Every structure is written in structure tokens, then in C-alpha cells.
Amino acid sequence: MIGNKEEIEITVKRRRKYLIIIAIIFMMNWGLFSYVDRLLGPVNTLKSEDKVIEVEPGSSLVRVSNKLYENQLIRSPMAFKFYIKLKGLATEIQAGYYRLNSKMPATEIAEKLVGGQVATYSITIPEGKTIEEIGQILAKHELDKEKFLSLAENKEVVFIKSNSKVKYNLEGFLFPETYQIPYGANEEEIIDIMLKEFERKISLLKDEIKESKYNLEEIITIASLIQAESKLDQEGPLVASVIYNRLNKNMKLQLDATVQYSLSKRKSRLLYSDLKVDTPYNTYKNYGLPPGPINNPGIEAIKSALDPKKTNYLYYVLTTDGKHRFTESYKEHLQVQNRLNNK
Template identity: 55%
Template sequence: MAINKWLKKSTIWLLTIIIGIGVFYFSYQLFKPRNENKMSAQVIAIKSGTSLNEITNDLYEESIIRSPLFFELYLRIRGLTTEIKAGHYRLTSKMSMLDIIDKLIKGKTAFYEFTVPEGMTVKEIATKLSNYGFNSKDFLKIVKKKKLKWLPERSKVNYNLEGFLFPATYYLSYDSFEKDVVKKMLEEFKERINPLQMEVKKSDYNLYQIITIASLIQAEAKLEEEMNLISSVIYNRLKRGMKLQLDATVQYALDKHKSKLFYSDLEVDSPYNTYKNYGLPPGPINNPGIKAIKAALNPAKTDYLYYVATEDGKHKFTKTYKAHLRVQKELKDK
């Protein structure tokens, strides 16, 4: 009887251990990533008021978690059912269940990485934003009409904010609206321009004019080392009361990029056309980077009045129209 009793107890203990190991192994498997070998990345939107059951089912259907039942049970046992933050989350099938929960509890929401290259126009920025789901028309309405206290009133400009949406890489939350993007870009501009305020005050031109000149430099210069030289040409022509005659302003006036301008294009009726109008255009023709802005504040000291582009992207600078024509002929005859 004693042996039978011992065998019975041993069997129960053995079964308990086996079941315990089985439960532990099964639970361990559920904690593991859904797929460690093949990553499936998804941006999951969790709206305010979404039920825990809806969240877990969405995560399962998007191949992020192994078991919605176990996921929900774990959260309930830990008392975390009300701790999940609303927002957009970038989650992958290679993340463990605990990593996923940590993200959702801490509100580590997903971001767009949105890069604006130097020299982009507001219309080009709007087109790029539309690829991320933003409404390009709403964006253009804002940049067209929005006024800034720290800028003088302007007339005849295509867009009030052209020139002041600073080119940089931005991290935008999936909950962002067009106005949020504009706000970020304006804040970046103010932060970048702030260290240059003393130089702006010393200049004969105000901030709006400086940014306009910088946009011309940005559009005309292919090489950074030539920015100060092109800046000097612009200032020299302005001082002499000459028309700037810059192709980039015609391109902006045409509202489309042409690989080659014709003489008929130079006749386009627009205040931005510096072949027909004296002085600076009414506003910037793109959004210049900090190097172009610095070149606008620090033109090289030259007597250059002309330049012509060469095939390698460089420019030949000359002081007289006669020399300018000679260089054009030399380049054409090559």
C-alpha cells in the first residue's frame, strides 16, 4: 500500500511538473515575436476610446502578435488595460510581446521622416507631402495666405511663406495636420536664422530681401564655392540699377521647369521676371538653405556683373558685357 501511495503521489508530481513545463513553454512561445525570420512592419492606428479587444484583434490580424487572447489576458493580469495610449505605432512581427506593450504604454508613436532639400519651392513641398497622405491644396492655402508678425507686408507674391519653410529633415507624427508641418518648418527657419540676426541688421537689405536674394543664389549656384561669387553679381547689378536677368526667376514665373528657356519665355508677364523688371522679384522663388542665406549676407568683393554656366556646372564670371559675349562664343564653339 505504501508503494502504491508513493507511486500515486510521484505520478501526480510528475504530471504537475510536466504540465507546468508545458504551460511555461507555451507561455514563453506566446511572449516571443510573431515571426523572427521575416519582418512584417505595420503602422497601427489606435484611436481614443478603442476597446482592448479591438486593439488585440488588430494586432493579430496585422501579424504583430501571436495570440490576442494571451495578449489581452496578460494586460488584465498586470492591470494595464487602461494604460495604452492613443496614436499611430510602427510595430513589427520581430518585436516581442513585452516590447510591443512597452511601446503602447509609453506612447512611443510612429513618425514620418520627411526631408525637404535646399531650393524646393512650396509647390514642390506640397507635392511631396501629398505622398505622405497630406492634402496638398490645404497646405498651399496656408502658405499662400498666412502672415507673419516678424515679416513686412508684401504684395504680388505667389505665396506668403515661400522662402521661409526651412529645408531640413523633419519627423512628423502620423497625427500631424498641414498646419503642424508649416509650424515646424517656420520654427526651424527662426532657429536657424536667429544667430545671423546681427548680420541682417548690418545689411542694407531687410530679412525678406535677404531671403529673396538667397533664393536666387540657391537656384543659380550649382556649387557651394560659387555662391558668394553669384551673390556679388546680384548685388553689383542692383547697385548699378541693372536688371538682374536671371533665368531662375523666369522658371518660377512660368510655374513649370523647362530644361531650356527660349527668348519667348523671357517675355513672360510676371513681377518675378527679372528680364523685364528692375530690382528684386517681389519675393523668394524657393526655400534656400543656410549656405545660400550666408552667401546673401556675405557677397564676395568683386566687380563681376555677368556669369555664364559651363557644361560641368561651374560658371565663368566676367566684368563687362563684351567679355561676357566672348566667353559665350568660346563655350559655344567648343
């Protein structure tokens, strides 16, 4: 009995010893992980400061961690590296620009870097802007306007037929839209984004284009004329009807917008001498369509070019309320002009 009692006491003591050791190990691990967890927490929980950080291609985990620390985005490079390696993500960080802030925990920052959630900025291209005007917009975002214009003039695209007479190969095909552009994207990459959006939008109208007697370049050219001439979407199909009616009657289009495109600088009012400018874009001198689009039209103008109103209109004039008055004969056209001039 005595022996059994002693054995029980020894066993109890051993268990207590083991429990104490386990408790100590647990407390040490808990303390370690608590410490690491604190180091992985946000640098600043009160003030949020956005920073755009570049992770260059081929950057090591050490280099990325140090850059984050230097920019006061993580508390500890060592803790960040420990977390990344623990998760098995050391080779998963993707190159690019990232918008991060001091209120993000290191775990969230790691998620962005591994997920390739690159930073973007917004660029809005309004409907009807020309290539040169788009170049000016891009220049405000510190992009090279001249490089963009050179690419727009010479870049060849599979779905655009080559035409030596056009001013810019890509005029008409950079779809007007608000784009989220990845930081660091160059001029050609931005062009590719716009061309891809054009392809996406135009693919929705492929059946209508197939049924038209005009090819894609001609449709976009007509759409650009509609975009330039009509400020109201509801007038687009009517302006389209005038263009098609004149083309069908082999009449000169005589559109001021094509002359404006021909000039080196846009004028608030065209002079009679401007209408004589010698260029294939001048529809006062030349029959038919200009050699290519004169701006980058929006989807409503393109739809109008594909589905014009059925009318006999051949003329229109801008009225004082910003709308157009459409007429079938030159006599009616002159009468409308006289009434407007006498107001």
C-alpha cells in the first residue's frame, strides 16, 4: 500500500511538472505571438496617410520589407518577413505600384502585394475629344504627349485598316471613358487599354455593323461627324440622316467640324477663307467622307451612325436654344437662317 501511495505521489508530481512546462511553453509562445501580432499591427491607428510604393520586378523580400519600413508603413521588417515566410508567400509578391496607408496592418499590406492589387488613378476622356486633345489630358498626368501622339499616328492595330491619308491611325478608336489606370503604365499601355475598351464596346454592335453597307472605319468616321455636329444625343439620328442623305445624293457634306479638324488651331468662328483650306478632311471642297474620323465618338454617336432616322432632311442649322432645325431644301434652310439672324 505504501509503495502504491509513493508511486501515485511521484506520478502526480510528474504530471504537475509536465503541466507547468506546458504552461510555460504556452505562455512563451503566446507572448511571442502576441509580440509578433503587435508588430504586425498598424503603424498609426489615428492618422491615415496614403503612400504609393513601387515594388520593382525582382525585388527580394528583404528589399520590400525595408522599403515598407522606411516609408513608415510597417512596424518591423523582421516581423513582416516572418509572417510572409510563415504563410509560404516569400516568392508570391508581385511587382507594381501599390497604394498603402499607415492604418493598414501588415497582414493587409501583404495581402495586397501578393494579390497584385496595384494602385490606380483616374483619367476621364470625354466624348468627341481628338487625339491631340487626349494627348493634352495625358500630359496633365505627367505622361509624354509627343510620345503618345507618335504612337497614335503610327501604331498599327489588327482591326483598323491602314490608311496613309489619315492624320492619326488611332483617331476614332480610343474609346471615351473614365479609366482606372495602373500607376506606372506608359503611353502605349494606356493606348492598349483604350483600344481594348473600344473593341469591347463595338463587339456589342457587331450584328448592326455586319448589316451596314459601310465598313468599320467609315461607320466610326460618320459617328465622329455626328459627335462633333450634335451636342444632344436625341439629335444624333437626325444628323446621321442628313449625312447619309447627302452621301446618297452625291452632295458635299459641308460640315464645319471637318474644317476645324483641318486647322492647326480651333477657331470659335470659321471664316470664308477657312472653307478653302486644302486638305482631304475639308468636306466643303471634297465629296464623300473625310479619310478618317475627326474625333473619338461615344457609343450613342456610333449607334446613331448605325441606325439613322428615315428622313428627307439635307440641311440643319443651330438655333439659339442649342438645338438644330432640320430642313429638306436649301430654300427652307435659308429661311430658317434669316429668321434666326433677324431675332
